[in-house]
Amino acid sequence: MDAEKMNKILIAEDDASISRLIAYKFEKEDYEIKVIEAGDKVLAEIKSDSYDALVLDLMLPVLDGMQVLKRIRKAEIKLPILVLSAKSQEEDILKALSAGADEYLTKPFRPDELLLRVKKMLGD
Numbered sequence: 001m002d003a004e005k006m007n008k009i010l011i012a013e014d015d016a017s018i019s020r021l022i023a024y025k026f027e028k029e030d031y032e033i034k035v036i037e038a039g040d041k042v043l044a045e046i047k048s049d050s051y052d053a054l055v056l057d058l059m060l061p062v063l064d065g066m067q068v069l070k071r072i073r074k075a076e077i078k079l080p081i082l083v084l085s086a087k088s089q090e091e092d093i094l095k096a097l098s099a100g101a102d103e104y105l106t107k108p109f110r111p112d113e114l115l116l117r118v119k120k121m122l123g124d
Contacts, residue, residue, distance in 0.1 A: 039063030
């Protein structure tokens with residue numbers, strides 16, 4: 001990773017304790033983090049600012065994560081997306097991956113594994 005470039009990660013998660021844990025883990029590794037708690041705000045944020053990756057919960061208020069994922073891909077926004085969800089059924093995982101998610105991790109999750117998967121998506 002370029003010493004001058006800090007990777008910027010958008011976290012779309014409505015559970016404050018989970019988003020704090022993720023932010024803490026990534027900030028320790030020198031990532032810049034922004035947390036958004038509702039799905040409808042994710043699209044506007046991606047269009048107004050540049051991010052290197054998105055960690056996306058599927059069960060978000062206002063606009064759920066699956067709708068967010070589909071809209072991002074329909075808009076042809078090139079952004080690595082890791083879905084982080086309590087939905088652990090194979091059907092949910094396959095739906096998200098088919099809709100354009102690059103990675104899928106189920107809750108409860110291991111923070112180190114999440115960090116490693118995001119690093120792999122970014123090529124770090």
